[in-house]
Amino acid sequence: MLQSTLCYLERGDAYLMLHRVKKEHDANRDKWIGIGGKFEDKESPEDCLLRECREETGLTLTDYRYRGLVTFVNTEWPTEYMHLFTATGWTGEPHVCDEGDLAWIKKAELLTLPMWEGDQIFLRLLDSDEPFFSLKLCYDGDRLESAVLNGKQVEL
Numbered sequence: 001m002l003q004s005t006l007c008y009l010e011r012g013d014a015y016l017m018l019h020r021v022k023k024e025h026d027a028n029r030d031k032w033i034g035i036g037g038k039f040e041d042k043e044s045p046e047d048c049l050l051r052e053c054r055e056e057t058g059l060t061l062t063d064y065r066y067r068g069l070v071t072f073v074n075t076e077w078p079t080e081y082m083h084l085f086t087a088t089g090w091t092g093e094p095h096v097c098d099e100g101d102l103a104w105i106k107k108a109e110l111l112t113l114p115m116w117e118g119d120q121i122f123l124r125l126l127d128s129d130e131p132f133f134s135l136k137l138c139y140d141g142d143r144l145e146s147a148v149l150n151g152k153q154v155e156l
Contacts, residue, residue: 005049006036007064007085008126009057014106018056020100027077032105032113036082038156045102056097059115065087068133070122075140076143086126117144 009016013074017032036111037052039045045066053061064087072080105113107127111120118137125133147154 002080003039003045003048003083004036004080005039005045005052005083005085006034006070007049007053007061007087008034008123009053009059009061009087009090011022011088011104013112014104015107016057016094016102017105017110018097018100018102019112030114032110032115033119045085049083049085053090056099057102058095059090059092061087061090063087066132067126068122068130068135070118071136072118073135073136073138084122084126116142117156118147121149123148 016035018035019030021030035053035056036049037056039048040051043051043130046064049064050061053059064085066083067086068084070082070084072082074080096102107123110123116137116139118135118139121137122135125135134150137144137147138146138148144156148155
């Protein structure tokens with residue numbers, strides 16, 4: 001079982017996205033995702049969020065919100081519990097990321113980018129300002145098989 005964080009830094013009508021193109025063996029290779037990563041020992045979700053954001057962007061978050069818990073089940077990888085955040089405040093200057101290319105992407109264009117199918121579901125929940133939620137996404141490899149939001153099946 002893995003634990004991770006994912007954060008969408010929000011500036012007006014755009015999110016800071018990471019195009020994962022730099023790591024050789026990357027489960028997210030060529031996909032666009034938010035900022036985040038795996039927990040280190042003794043970290044809380046907030047500790048991990050702040051560290052990963054600093055490492056990947058050079059920015060220190062000052063205003064962020066815990067939005068939901070996403071459970072990823074996949075036939076090829078261990079189950080992952082991802083703590084999902086959005087952020088609207090930070091300090092510092094962005095730097096080059098060693099995991100991919102950072103870019104501000106308009107929210108209206110997000111769903112046209114290569115990304116995991118399930119990411120589209122939680123991006124819509126973030127966009128509609130859904131209260132804190134639990135989303136379970138079940139994959140067979142790259143294919144989304146089912147999604148369950150707050151205990152109820154979601155139409156794919």
